[in-house]
Amino acid sequence: MPSPIPNEILSEIFSNLNFETENYFIPSQKDLFSCLLVNQQWCVNAIKVLWAEPMPVDKDRDMLRIYAKVIRMYLLSIDGQDKQQLIDYGHRFANSNSKNSRRFQKSLQILYGSKDYPTSQSAHVLNDLPTSQKSLLSSYTNTQSSHTLLFDYPSFLRYLDLDRLLLGIVHLINPRAKSRQFGDILIFQAILKMLAKRCKNLLSLVIDNQMEDSLTRFDDMFIMLNPEVLPLIYPIKETFITINFPINKIFLTLSCFCKHLEYIEITTIQQFNLQETDNSGIASLIVSQISLRTLVLRGSFQFLDQILYALPSQSASLKDLTFSCADFSECAPLHSIAACKNLRELRFWECYNLSDEICEPLVNCEFEKLRVIDLEETHSKILMEWKNKRENKEDNKLG
Template sequence: MPRLLPADCLNEIFEYFEKDKNTLYSCLLVNRLWCEVSVRILWRNIWNFQYGKYGIFYMPYQIRILMSIINTLISCLPNESKELLYENGINFKSKKSLFNYASFCRVLSIHGIDQMIQLVLRKQQSTTSNYQKNLLSQEILKMFMNQVSSLRSLDIYSGYSKEIILDRFPGAKRCLNYLTEFKCSSDIDPKFFNQISRICHNIQILNIKFGNDTSDGLAELISSQNNLKSVTLQNYYTTTDNGKKVIDTLKKFSSTLIKLKIRKSYMPLLFISDFINLQELILSSDYYGGCNYFNQLQDVTFPQLKVLKFYTFLEVEILIKFLEINGKNLRELYIRDENNSLNLAIAKFCPNLETLFTKFIDKEPETLKTILTNCQNLEKINFWCGYRYLNEKEFLEILTEYSPKNFYKLEMYYVFNAQSKLFSKELENFFIDWNDRTSKKLLSLVIIKDHESLSLEENDKNMKIIQSYMKLGFIKNFRIRKYENNHYLY
């Protein structure tokens, strides 16, 4: 009879699959022990199941998943909650739960619960009143507060806070006391912010989505924290006093904040200069000139800055000046612009890069050679294919000859309507030459595409070559990923 791995060993192994829900689900079906270990990890964050860009009602597979989750949560409700719901005309037929699933959760989305409740009621074609919907939501939240020993992350957005009184939930203080991540909209009812401010003082990651108004309780919440490390500000267009107060209050954490994201916002950026220990800065915008205020930072020194990502278009001269001051310490750089002078500046001022995302225009192979030669710590690069960018064959030949010894990961992004022109013989030559390099680090190849692109693997001969060299051990892994505009932001 084969010996079974003990639970603590299984737990350590399964932790590696925390984000791989399909693998964890398969582990549930092996035996009772595997089920007991994997279910705790699987339910740690049930909100990892994305709804899809067209909404949950157009995604049949995800609807089944969400229906299963909400029905399971309802089955976990204590008898007194089920009786209360029944007395108010809400009756769900649910099987007895094998586990107390809610107690495993460490991430809670109040918005997600509301969406699931709407889904399950719609599927039942119920004429449930708003009072009944709110009552069901309250009982589920009460269960979380009572059953979860220590919540790690909480998100709540507009329209879901007015009826929630956390202070009345047994166990709320214990559950939320060590909350480390909080996501919210700026216009939440001030009373809810006040409740969080009284209970939570250890939030390290704060994500604020600004709405039409900014609650006067938001700045108080920020001020009540002890060690804020990461902040995301999204859609900041407000000119209200409360909105400005939020920015001013953040300056309290000038020495502890190490990560700042500003997304789809139009705001002065001079306040960023106060965060002297900033290690990661991300700016994004959907329109040209979205970060016009960046010139306020061109002369500022950030001695700890290691990650810099710009998902917007900036004035090249200003960006080059910023890199001249701060480029030496950078380990990761994402630039949306396509400019040869900027790429040459990267090669000159950013010698310690490990990850680079930029664009190389056709007829600029020497610039790529310069970057690969000067950035000897480079491990990963993203290469754009199609349109007027450097062709695949030339790029791969340069990469083989000039890439640093630690280089191992190539991401090839095929732009809209791009068509691969790489022949199977050229691809095979690349793999052969790669294996002959002095460094024997195995290659990881990622294809990023949209549905209109014809990337290299769609050639059957190319795909057979890739599979063949994976079996030979020349390629560590090969993945195809759908392109999303914001996939680098998370």
């Protein structure tokens, strides 16, 4: 009988079961569901990968149903106090007889014990799923008075997108809704508090409140600052933040509690008529890191120099630096980038106002490890000449 494949290798294989969309790769849930059915070892390892990112980025109808099922499973994991608060909240509005109130109460039925939510009826929770998917989303057994999960699903979470979490909650309460629902923020907060207790190895956090279809609002992000939620973000190594304008309190909080970020990507669309702000929070987030490897800045940043001056603090570790749609018109010469001697990849995508004076320190610096200079849609004669000179030098070495 052949030896079983080591768990580490299985996990690596399953983690790479992706399919490519227009702009990114997403986990292939169909393939992972198939892996659940092979044997017990494959099931255990596939479950961990599936629940590392249980809400893939696609927002089609089938995926929204999966989102709602994930929220149901998370509700099974919240502690007694938060569970009772949600139940009490539902009872408080029971007499309103509104559709939203009734939907909210129905979505919380799974929180009740056997008296109010008989175990004989529990099968309806996931009975509309294909058999293979029940292995992921209904892997629990009924006891005399409660549900017992076969796996500690929240502990497997690695990638958390706040907007997708809210989307799953909204779809759970009312599958036809496209906007915020009655009581959704209470469920949102209760789940985040539960995850903070159960998920100890969160890798990536996505905060997005500026897209047209985004459900997260400005105030929602401050739920992350709740002392009972903060432990969730301590271990993250990646953060993707898309906002209308830099919110210093968010970035300052991350800089205080997240010191091990290796990848930071910030996208901003400045609303100068609504909010005058600076970038001191982003600068503090950069400076506070122990070993930042990749920094991606997309959009228009007022007071860009504040961010640039923070870069030398990461000169030993910073390998990949990208600017996209950035305006360098009011920037000082780029000595700060020149100080990052270990850069391997440097990109200026659709950037403008990169004058000769601003670029001079950069083009006169020797970057021994720099291998990629990408100037897509960036029209700077001095940078283009610098790029061509370096490429010719590399070609001569190879020749």
